[in-house]
Amino acid sequence: DVKVTQSSRYLVKRTGEKVFLECVQDMDHENMFWYRQDPGLGLRLIYFSYDVKMKEKGDIPEGYSVSREKKERFSLILESASTNQTSMYLCASSPPTGGLFFGEGSRLTVL
Amino acid sequence: GNSVTQMEGPVTLSEEAFLTINCTYTATGYPSLFWYVQYPGEGLQLLLKATKADDKGSNKGFEATYRKETTSFHLEKGSVQVSDSAVYFCALSDLTSGSARQLTFGSGTQLTVLP
Numbered sequence: 316d317v318k319v320t321q322s323s324r325y326l327v328k329r330t331g332e333k334v335f336l337e338c339v340q341d342m343d344h345e346n347m348f349w350y351r352q353d354p355g356l357g358l359r360l361i362y363f364s365y366d367v368k369m370k371e372k373g374d375i376p377e378g379y380s381v382s383r384e385k386k387e388r389f390s391l392i393l394e395s396a397s398t399n400q401t402s403m404y405l406c407a408s409s410p411p412t413g414g415l416f417f418g419e420g421s422r423l424t425v426l
Numbered sequence: 427g428n429s430v431t432q433m434e435g436p437v438t439l440s441e442e443a444f445l446t447i448n449c450t451y452t453a454t455g456y457p458s459l460f461w462y463v464q465y466p467g468e469g470l471q472l473l474l475k476a477t478k479a480d481d482k483g484s485n486k487g488f489e490a491t492y493r494k495e496t497t498s499f500h501l502e503k504g505s506v507q508v509s510d511s512a513v514y515f516c517a518l519s520d521l522t523s524g525s526a527r528q529l530t531f532g533s534g535t536q537l538t539v540l541p
Binding site for chain 2: 319321348355356357358360363405407414415416417418419420
């Protein structure tokens with residue numbers, strides 16, 4: 316089975332802190348994604364990556380950056396966390412045939 | 427562009443009731459369609475999928491049929507259980523648009539099943 320692992324299930328940070336959310340997949344998928352999930356808004360794509368060192372902006376990239384130094388690892392970075400970034404963050408990977416495999420999510424609270 | 431519209435929740439049913447969650451889509455090409463389920467405190471899991479018109483996806487007693495003529499992919503289950511309580515997301519992947527690796531999601535439908 317595909318396994319997508321997110322490093323932290325729950326985080327609490329303060330405004331202005333730098334935050335790293337790590338995601339690792341074990342199925343050699345080229346494609347990886349970061350979404351945020353908010354009540355009433357569904358899932359919104361932040362960034363995605365088709366290959367190592369390659370990244371593209373999704374629908375809501377402002378305030379975020381990403382890093383893909385290795386194929387299996389895709390990191391989401393909040394350079395200076397703000398309270399409006401309090402959310403559930405979901406990482407996913409995808410084979411060439413489509414569909415997504417999700418991690419369990421990281422719930423971030425910014426105080 | 428592509429879009430997915432789901433019936434708004436929350437939906438509350440008694441155990442053994444029949445479930446329908448409506449999903450319609452708009453796509454420029456020939457999409458694959460998916461239902462994902464999110465149990466409390468967890469990430470999304472693929473529930474079922476269909477890749478072409480008239481295909482039926484099924485899993486764990488849930489079914490959905492890809493209807494091109496009505497651009498729909500409604501989720502059904504004949505007899506729900508308390509353990510089916512979750513949020514259900516309809517999604518599409520448009521294989522002809524060059525963005526096959528991305529999914530367009532509906533807003534999700536919260537289902538609560540009471541004993």
